Amino acid sequence: MGVAATASGERKCYVHIGTHKTGTTSIQWFLRNNRALLAAHGVLIPRSGRSKNDAGHHNLTQELLASPEFAPERGGLAEFVDELKGSVLPAACISCEDFSLLSGNPDALVRLRDAIVAGGYAPVIVVYLRPQISYLVSVYAEIVKNGNRTPFSVYAREIVEHGSFLWNGLPGPPFRYDLLLANFAAVFGAGAIVARRYRGGAPNSALLESIASIVSGKPIDAKLFAFPSVRTNPSSTFGGVLRQFGTDLGADDLRFAPLNLGQTVRLAARFVRSNLIVARCYGPWVPPCELRDVVLALPIRGSFRWTRALRLARRALAALTPSHDDLPRPNLDSVAPRKPTAMP
Secondary structure: OOOOOOOOOOOEEEEEOOOOOOOHHHHHHHHHHOHHHHHHOOEEOOOOOOEOOEOOOHHHHHHHOOOOOOOHHHOOHHHHHHHHHOOOOOEEEEEOHHHHHHOOOHHHHHHHHHHHHHOOOEEEEEEEEOOHHHHHHHHHHHHHHOOOOOOHHHHHHHHHHHOOOEEOOEEOOOOOHHHHHHHHHHHHOHHHEEEEEOOOOOOHHHHHHHHHHHHHOOOOOHHHOOOOOOOOOOOOEHHHHHHHOOOOOOOOOOEOOOOOHHHHHHHHHHOHHHHHHHHHHHOOOOOOOOHHHHHHHOOOOOOHHHHHHHHHHHHHHHOOOOOOOOOOOOOHHHOOOOOOOOOO
16 A cells, blocks of 8 residues: 555655666656646646656756756756645655665755655655666666666675765665665655565556555556556666677677676675665565576576577676676675765
8 A cells, every 4th residue: 555645634745766777767757648647636746857858857856966967947946846835736746766866865855855845745755676686787787878887897896895886976876775765764754665666577557556556545547547568768688788898799689697696696695684674664575686586697598599698798798897806795784885975
């Protein structure tokens, strides 16, 4: 069940914070394309913070991060507050996966909370959490597609040692879910956190029905809404990742699976304690590793051709690190996360 929008007579503003690679683009286009129908169900989807070609409220996070990419003409916090004040609907919802990047920035979280309260709503944080092994792999494929050229072994080491990786001097998406939610709970309250497990193999409609039910406070009939037939922003293939580094092995139909079985088991072990804390404090149990992750880590595929292609692709990825060694072994749960720095 979601948090009922009118259970206590208090108006709720749901802040969907991602995380990244959990169907966020699909959720944002669903909210935008069904804006009128959601309004009929009592949910405002604010226009402030969005552009014509962007369904997410990314401009709000750009303002909160003091980013040079903030565009005032798209509407910022002031316009968002005005939109909330002008609404008579019992609920509202904004969505941007980069809200999760505010976790280590309490001043930004306080600004977001106070803006929502000033608009006459009570904030509720909605987050979908993906098992860390597939999350780690999927995020890497995405950042490479967007210009990051950090070798995979360096990227994985950053996550093991700090719970996130650095890009342009700032921490990337968080992998320590207990710290992510604890930081939000410190500002918004633990009772304002709605956490759900992201299931990559579920139908696209299941995820969108989930977010619609949460923000409306009641189960939603899927037949009423427009759902995209496929998930938007799919992950890159092994060939697509390697091509970004200037290596073309023709592996465009090969799923990106950089981890072997030993690496998968060791990485998954780093997040067990963190995820147990999440289950105890916020509800959902998110296994760090799923059966499909183990299968993808195996060195064989369904044919000799694809088995050979996988071996060559993993070898090419490892060669990107001149002094390549295996993933490190420190206990992630004993390592303090790095502090965020100001956006240049």
